[in-house]
Amino acid sequence: MPWKKAAEMETTMKDTNCIFCKIANGEIPSRTLYEDERYRVILDLGPATKGHALVLPKEHFASIYEIPEDWAAGAVKIGQQIAVRMKERLHTDGVNLVQNNGEAAGQTVPHFHLHVIPRYQNDGQHILWKPGKASDAELDEIVEAMK
Ligand code: AMP
Ligand code: ZN
Numbered sequence: 001m002p003w004k005k006a007a008e009m010e011t012t013m014k015d016t017n018c019i020f021c022k023i024a025n026g027e028i029p030s031r032t033l034y035e036d037e038r039y040r041v042i043l044d045l046g047p048a049t050k051g052h053a054l055v056l057p058k059e060h061f062a063s064i065y066e067i068p069e070d071w072a073a074g075a076v077k078i079g080q081q082i083a084v085r086m087k088e089r090l091h092t093d094g095v096n097l098v099q100n101n102g103e104a105a106g107q108t109v110p111h112f113h114l115h116v117i118p119r120y121q122n123d124g125q126h127i128l129w130k131p132g133k134a135s136d137a138e139l140d141e142i143v144e145a146m147k
Helices: 019-024 069-090 136-145
Strands: 032-035 039-043 053-057 094-098 114-119
Touching: 019 039, 019 053, 032 069, 039 069, 053 069, 069 094, 069 114
Parallel strands: none
Antiparallel strands: 032 039, 039 053, 053 114, 094 114
16 A cells, blocks of 8 residues: 555664563574574463464564564564464364454564464354444545545
8 A cells, every 4th residue: 555654674683671572582482383583383371272372473573563564574474374284283164364453453472463263163262352333424534534
């Protein structure tokens, strides 16, 4: 999108007080499914479903608002690969990729992470939202505001 400025700062930041910085960089042990130069994928310790994983950048970006575009894209690419492998190896029936930003959106750890939540028929989880209603005026107002 033309108005969308990439977060251009290229940092090599780690936050010494951040638990996900420590996990991503191997200072705190984790059950790791995948690792490369930029990312570590770990199993969530409070899993929504069996196999719930988190894609963690090894550098500290608090949320989608701070992470550079290529790092965000890389996280999604790895999320896709993990989802495909889970389908093959764990025989999952579906997957939710979830990424929370800000307290209002349910973010509890302020280090960007992408949830890969495998889904199984009748797994009893409720990750989807309750549909609301919007007037034509409201929809038009949003389109206008976003120009
Ligand atoms: P969010 O609410 O999107 O910030 O997600 C934070 C997630 O991190 C939750 O699903 C937690 O269960 C998970 N979590 C928190 N601490 C740890 C940890 N030490 N190891 C693995 N997962 C964690
Ligand atoms: Zn961090």
